[in-house]
Amino acid sequence: YVPAGGSPPALPEGAASAFRDRSVEENKRHFELMRQGRYAEGEAFLRMKTDLGSENSALWDPAAYRIMFHAHPRTGDSWCIYPTYDYTHCIVDSLEDITHSLCTLEFEVRQACDGPYYWLLHKLGLYKPTTWEYSRLNLTHSLMSKRKLKYLVTHGYVSGWDDPRLVTLDGMKRRGLSPAVINRFCEAVGVTRARMTARVSLLEQFARQEMDLAAPRRFAVLKPIKVTFTGGLPDGGKRFVMANHPKDDAMGSRELHLTSPIYIESDDFREVDDPKFYGLAPGKEVGLLGAGVNIKCCELHKDADGNVVAISASVDATPTRSKVKGHIHWLPPRWHV
Known part of the structure; x- marks a missing residue:
């Protein structure tokens, strides 16, 4: 408010442009020079003359057009002036009969009742959509x-x-x-x-x-460890059919062949076992997924640096084999890359 006999409160620095009181004719002339590319980027802007006394700073003469020497995806180099979001957003919403204009909260002050969104539509006499903001x-x-x-x-x-x-x-x-x-x-x-x-x-x-x-199911080994069987596997290995999807018979099945050696994932093996670890460890028995057999780690083979590079294991393919908690995936040599 303005106290009786007082003066309006001072505007923040930079709120009022030095060119704000130019005539309409002069502004049109400069705008045409902008359109012709006579000004460099950032040298001239077209601003809306709104309300510098508004408590909403978004209404302090926001920019309407700026200069950008970039080709447009549709019009190419025909134009070097482009409208701003504050100028076009409300007009496009109105012309397209948008009922509710939804934006994130950073645009709340622009779409407020005292913001440029409704100010411009009111000045143009256009239909006013409902605005609604939400968190990004x-x-x-x-x-x-x-x-x-x-x-x-x-x-x-x-x-x-x-x-x-x-x-x-x-x-x-x-x-x-x-x-x-x-x-x-x-x-x-x-x-x-x-x-x-x-x-x-x-x-x-x-x-x-x-x-x-x-997704159809497949096995993959990214960090392989070679496992050689020392006994227990039938001559010629074991062939079996495995479903491509455990819950969808329509995806069919595939035939797998378990022979020696195979490759397992290095993450499925530990030299020191843990009660919460269900993979393979020295003296420990685990199952091979889909094969219907158990394997037991019998011997480790290490390189010169002490890293495990291969494992010897026994196989239990009998119907009375132990029930184990852990089952690991595997690959035969012909599938190993």
Whole structure:
């Protein structure tokens, strides 16, 4: 308020432009020079003449057009002036008959009743959509800022906007995440005005659930240890049929052949056993997934540095074999890479 006989409160420094009182004709002339490319980037702007007395600083003459000498994806180099978000957002919403304009909370002051969104629509006499703001979604171990993502892309730190390390839609697509996984994740997280950070493990959980239903099963060994059988396996090995999916018979089956030697994952072996470890250890018996046999570690073979490079094990393929807690995956030599 202005006390009787007093003066209006002083405006913050920089709120009022030195060119604010130019005539309409002069502003049109300078705007045409902007359109012709006579000014450099950052040298001239077109600003809306709004209300510098507003308590909402977003209404202090926001920029409407700026100069950018970048080719447009559709119009090429026809234009070098581009409208700002504050100028176009409300107009596009109105012209497209948007009923509810949804944005994250950083745009709340722009879409407030005393912000530029409704001010411009009122001045233009256009239809006013309802605006609604919610908290932005943050994800653990992930970079979400478009400004920072753009920096990584333009400076070559990543291969592009579809780099699988980024959480862009194209990046997640290359990572193998389907639209259904992303939608289920968003439904689970929900919408709120409170600041929140979702766990990336939740996103991965939905991906695993989808893969569990759709992916055929295969064995893979990334860090192999060779296991040679010292006895107990029938001559010629053991052939058996294993389902491609434990819950979906429609995916069919495949034939596997258990012979000596095989390869197991190094993470499935420990020299020193632990009650909570269900893999192979000296003197310990575990099962081989799908093969219907147990193996028992009998002897270790090490290199000059003391690292275990091979294991000798006995096989129990009898119907009366022990019931073991641990079952590990394996590969025959002809599948080993």
